Amino acid sequence: MHGFAYRNGSLFCEDVDLQSLADEHGTPLYVYSANTFRDHYRRLDAALAGVDHEVAYAVKANSNLSVLRLLAGEGAGFDIVSAGELFRVIQAGGDPAKCTFAGVGKTREEIEYALKQGIYSFNVESEAELRFLDQVAGDLGVTAPAAVRVNPNVDAKTHKYISTGKSENKFGVDFEAIAELYDRAAAELPNITLRGLQMHIGSQLTSITPFVEAVEKVAPLATALKEKHGIEFWSIGGGIGIIYQDALAAGSVDWWDAQSEQDRPLTLTRYGKELVPRLKDLGLKILLEPGRAIAGNAGVLLTRCLYEKQGSAKTFKIVDAGMGDLIRPALYEGHHEIIPVKEPGEERRAVDVVGPICESGDFFCQDRELPDFQPGEVIALMSAGAYGFVMASNYNSRPFPAEILVDGDKATVVRKRQTFDDLIAGE
Template sequence: MHDFKYVHGELYCENVPVAALVKRYGTPLYIYSQNTLEQHFRKLDKALAGLDHLICYAVKANSNLAVIRVLADLGSGFDIVSQGELMRVQTAGGNPRQCVFAGVGKTEAEIRYALEQNIYCFNVESEAELQRIERVAARMKRRAPVAIRVNPNVEAHTHAKITTGTYENKFGIAFEQVPALYARASKLKHLHLRGVQMHIGSQLTEVAPFRQAVEKVAPLAAALKQRYGIEFFSIGGGLGIVYDPALASGQPEWWQRPQAKSLLTPARYAEALVPLLQPLGLKVLIEPGRFIVGNAGILVTRVEYLKRTGRKNFVIVDAAMNDLIRPAFYDAFHEIVPLRKKSGASTATDVVGPVCESGDYFCKDRPLPRLKEGDYLALLSAGAYGSVMGSNYNSRPRPAEILVTGKRHAVVREAEALPAIWQNEKLAPWQKR
């Protein structure tokens, strides 16, 4: 579900024509739908109503302050992986006491800051990290709330770069080692064993891996509750979204297609997991990111040139891999549609950016309508891991970001000025100007 659709042949975000935003702010341009954010959060929250639960939005998916604020206003907690993300949550009005701090490489400074802000819990990734948190807490004369991240060794069958729940990955503690580690941790007087956590990967579109992991870890969570009095079980995030319309069925128009019958939805997710979690009597945390924000955003780009080389038809656009790296990094699919609906035959097309890398592309041999210089294209489902993974590669400024609600819109990140890219650089003292 999202709020991007054609109205009389023109692409809209909610009740705002995308072309009007492009005319005012230029391209590349990120546009987010507030209603989509809210509806995805509410659907997941409603599906889990049978549990004492807290949704902790994964800030790394999209850390724009306005996005965070939308979710904070809905009562969301937050899954953070750095001090910077925690400070973003605070700046946006989120509650540190509803934040869980994940990540394998927390520094002493980050641990200290998080303790000062009274975060809800650290998700601990190694015994070395557990010992570091104990040392920092002891110096502060505090008890640090911790949950050990269990690696359940469950294959999520997702992309190799976003799987996290097998012993081939850097995340968490091997399932068999967890009971002994809790026993050792219970003897450290500056730790508070608040919960247990797991996470098996990202962009999962079937419920079976979630069910398998919960079935494996739930008995351990029950035992930890009985022995150490833990209060929560975090089952991680990873709920996927539809990127490729070939996975959907129904009406021929892309914005009308319902999800496929086998696709993961909040209702199916809850139907499979709530019966396994209710008997535990524990608070349940989930840490979704992409599911909430992924389909809530698009990246709009302008066609700069058309080029034919041998058998290839290239459409060269003004957005690049520095703006949206997912296709280059993950070979990820993003549906690409024109701002004005086109009829007629389609042509196998490579949509590519201006960066001097062969990997700077958004699609290859994709059937697209015939395009001309000056046309505009929207890359759909770009709300997660889009702008947040952006860079200044090739000294390219990062684009503006717009939030739309109903007929209103606001700039929630100004387009970066070129001199801002190098404003913190300077010549060495011996270099003459």
Template sequence: MHHFHYKGGKLYAEGVSLDALAEEYGTPLYVYSGHTVVEHYKALDHALKPLDHLICYAMKANSTLALLRLLARQGSGFDLVSGGELFRVQQAGGDPGKCTFAGVGKTRAEIEQALRAGIYCFMVESEAELTFINEVATRLRKIAPVALRVNPNVDAKTHSKITTGTYENKFGIAFEEIPALYQRATALKHVTLRGVQMHIGSQITTAAPFAAAVKKMIPLVRELHRRHRLEFFDIGGGIGIVYEDALASGQPDWWKKKGAPLTPAAYAESVVPQLRTLGLKVLVEPGRFMVGNAGVLLSEVLYVKKTGKKNFVIIDAAMNDLIRPAFYDSYHEIVPLRAKTGKTIPSDVVGPICESGDTFAKDRPLQPLKTGDRIAFLSAGAYGFTMASNYNTRPRAAEILVEGTKVKLARKREALVDLIRGETA
């Protein structure tokens, strides 16, 4: 579900006209629905109610402070992959004691920062990292809570650049090596074994891969718990969202009529029965699921260029604002902020950057657009702004949070002077 809909021929985020926001704040512009984020958190929390559980939002999906604060107020934990993300959690009022720290390349500075902040657990991705964390903790005279990330060698059948659970990927430790490594870890004086973790990939749209991975892991987790008295089993994230027909997915009865790639209830049904008998807290790390359909990117048409073969719609947003189509060949539904009628035209929607890859859609059937029309890229709340850059010396977009009829400027648009701050000529 989400809270983007047409009313009186205009596209709204909750109770606010997106066209009015574009007029006031300019484009490109990210707009988020706060109610959508909170409802997604509550839906997953409710689905996992039979378990002692902690939701750790994977903030790499979107680390905007205003959204982090919304989730912190719900009691969410956070899944971190950098010291910068830990800093953001603290600035947003989140609890470091509910934070897990993942990633294959943690630095000394990041490990020290996390130990001083009192994070819940490091998710360790190699034996070398485990040894290094112990060395850092020894120097600080602290005990580092750790869990080893298991690579279960389960193919989630998702995009090659976002799968993480096979031996072809850089993540985690091979399933077969885990028992011996846990045993060796007991000899390290400044780490404590708090849990075990896995994560098989992102944008997974069926329950089967989750169920298969958990089934494979359960015997191993039981044995590790018997030997080392663990606190938790972290099953990772990866719940997919709707990208195609995304606007329709906001209708109240949409789930009943069409189903969805993976609802919280269906996800829970696939894993909860296996997990209930473990006697361990269960951690989950949703990212895209929480915020993906809660955000849109607004843009304005600059020019329409017709060649003998193509109808190019040139807009003021570019791949530096939303890189997913260029990077992953990802699909984002494109809709006008003011409803249009008439026969569609196959159109290439492109940005102004000097790269052929600065293309959002090719031969997409769209109602005719003209200079000054505004459009929205749907399902842009995850891996949109968080992956934005200043390529071509372009300022990054502003971000708006909408809650009902309340509008909050979550991030000001960058000025040109911001682009050279810290540089010298």
């Protein structure tokens, strides 16, 4: 479920009218639902009941300090991919000892910073990185906790840019080479503590099958590494997909629930039902690293229609947000449901919704049947809570939008709109 719904002809986030937020704070504008973040975190946590586990939120999905603070208050751990993300977690009150540091290209400065902060583990992506981690830890006179990321060569059947679990992807170490790498590390790297094992096969998975296949393939390896090297955790990654199509309707039904299984091949109920029996007897702490599943449907991007342009081939609705504010449609061919903030009537038209940026790829949809909103009206791009603001840019020297966090009837500016002076600060 999520916190966005029409009431009395207007779209609300929890108990706040989105039109009022657009009028007060301007557009483009990101708006997040605090209760949706809480609800999705708690449901993910409950899905692994019966297993020693921790939900480690993937900071890259949405790294606003207020979002991190909210999730830290729920007891979340954090999956980070840079020293900057670790800094954000600490500033938000998160515990470094509940952070795992992933990513294929960690620098010496990042490793040193993370070691000094006392993170739980480095998720290592190659033997070269593991040996470099040993060297840096040795230079500091400390021991570095590490888990190697195994690439199980499982096809997640997701977009090629977000597939990470196949042999041709840049992530992780081949399944067949992992056991020998742990043996060499134990024998040759005195500044490494082998704390766990990690995997992540991709993002926006909408079927339970790849998760089951990967867990069944890697579980014997995890057991063997526990017996031989004493590892204490197994991170099974994230990747649980969300609803992008018909996202508004998803807010009115319990789409994480088992009742939805006929319509969705992956629900949290089914996820837990399939994986918990396969994990509970391993004697390992299980880390789950969701990002999109917590944040995706917790946010919308509000944008105002500026003009309508009727060409010989198409009708364009030109809005004040662009690919610099939300790049997923241009980058991933990502779908976002587009709805007017004012509840629409029955009339629909096939249009392109496009932004002001000087690129033909600057569009949010093409040839889509949408309610016929007019210039001056505000529309919402649904499911924009993950990989939205975090991937924004200042291309065309456009300032970043503001971010609002709604909690009940309270709306708080959690990031101010960037000014022109901000654009050139540091130049």
